[in-house]
Amino acid sequence: MLARDDQNSLKTTPLHGLHVSLGGKMVPFAGYDMPVQYPAGVLKEHLHTRSQAGLFDVSHMGQIALRPKSGKVEDAARALERLVPQDIIAIAPGRQRYAQFTNADGGILDDLMVANFGDHLFLVVNAACKAEDEAHLRANLAGDCIIDSLSDRALIALQGPKAESVLAKLCAEAPAMKFMDAGPHKVAGLDCFVSRSGYTGEDGFEISVPSADAERLARTLLENPDVMPIGLGARDSLRLEAGLCLYGHDIDTETTPVEAALEWSVQKSRRSGGARAGGFPGAEKILAHFDNGASRRRVGLLAQGRAPVREGAPLFADGTGSEPIGKVTSGGFGPSLNAPVAMGYVPTSHSALGTHLFAEVRGQRLPLTVAAMPFVKNTYKR
Amino acid sequence: MTTTLYTSDHEWLAIDGDVATVGITDYAQSQLGDVVFVELPKVGRTLKKTEAAAVVESVKAASDVYAPISGEVLEVNDALSAEPALVNSDAQDKAWFFKIRIADRSELGGLMDEAAYKAHTA
Known part of the structure; x- marks a missing residue:
């Protein structure tokens, strides 16, 4: 209490x-x-x-306007690209994109939404990170942008x-x-x-x-x-x-966007060989993960039984091995699937769809299968 | 004649001779929310008072159900495995968890009657 x-x-x-x-x-x-x-x-x-x-x-989430001092939104976009591995310049006016603030080790400081409002960028960041995110923006972009916290x-x-x-x-x-x-x-x-x-x-x-x-x-x-x-x-x-990451659980400063299976969110222009390859914190490590693969990966996990497998449960390659190979980072019961659902990190060698794994819950090894995400088909109006 | 007693951890015990039927109270289920999974002890297991005997899981979280008294598990309610939501709809009757042979009747002395339990949850 x-x-x-x-x-x-x-x-x-x-x-x-x-x-x-x-x-x-x-x-x-x-x-x-x-x-x-x-x-x-x-x-x-x-x-x-x-x-x-x-x-x-x-409303607990942070809303921030990034206003370019030059008056040109592309200058704010170019500045923000110094902090995220996404192509921000390519976000058309009236469009929004999912992004991550990365750190020098290639880990994720926070995930966020970036929208182009024509004359400025509009950011939505996680509640638990908003003070740090704002400080990070001020420390790095204050020369180019007014960082306006829309509290x-x-x-x-x-x-x-x-x-x-x-x-x-x-x-x-x-x-x-x-x-x-x-x-x-x-x-x-x-x-x-x-x-x-x-x-x-x-x-x-x-x-x-x-x-x-x-x-x-x-x-x-x-x-x-x-x-x-x-x-x-x-x-x-x-x-x-929906297979969406929760910051601080499924992604954090220890996970790169590639390990987190968020490659789709990093546009080609920022990857090796792209027009603006690199140039964001941790680029060396993140691009190496793109080019050579990462040793572990976030995967979806479906249980064969009814018992929910929750955050923190160790994952094993078999029913008897003593060394865990990974860990559940989010898990619970999926009411629409009417079954337990989870996600977690496993060695890339064990990340293929259909791979059989075990989670340890209250001393018992429960069988799981690596499954495609989203678990429930999304209905976005594209 | 059965007598129903309660623990401060929100379990009920229906005492019939030397057997107690154990479940969680309606108050407990209302606090837990929608129950989606129940794990019951094995029949024949000897439970010590206050040890974790069963687990009840809602969408959000898992909660232990502690043995309110010591004794051997005689029977478990398999209906809860098939229909965990019974715990929400009928906590104090159809959704009983297990039956236990009362090993030490003196342990019953520390439990509450209905009036005392009502005061406890008020």
């Missing part, structure tokens, strides 16, 4: 009062008092998001097959947006930034809204009978089924 002082030092989002009034079970998460679930429970919240639409408060904005995710029809009532442009489109839009008359993206594997939107208007917008969205409020519990089971 947390001491009283710790409880009192927790931060709250602009939707805190709404969570409490909806019966949210509040828990500390990344320094914030956040709802882990509402009275419906994790299972119903998860399934509702996959069948209708779920509303998530992700007066909330962030609401609307995810699921009904997200489009729900948002269309408040934002006429929403249905025309495609996966990873992003930009300023009016939503219910409010000045919002809307992107067609999320963290569930479902079609959906993420809406940045001024803090003062956040509760009004959330309540308006929740008035639609298709929309249910969703807590962090279902957010985690949804992203796990």
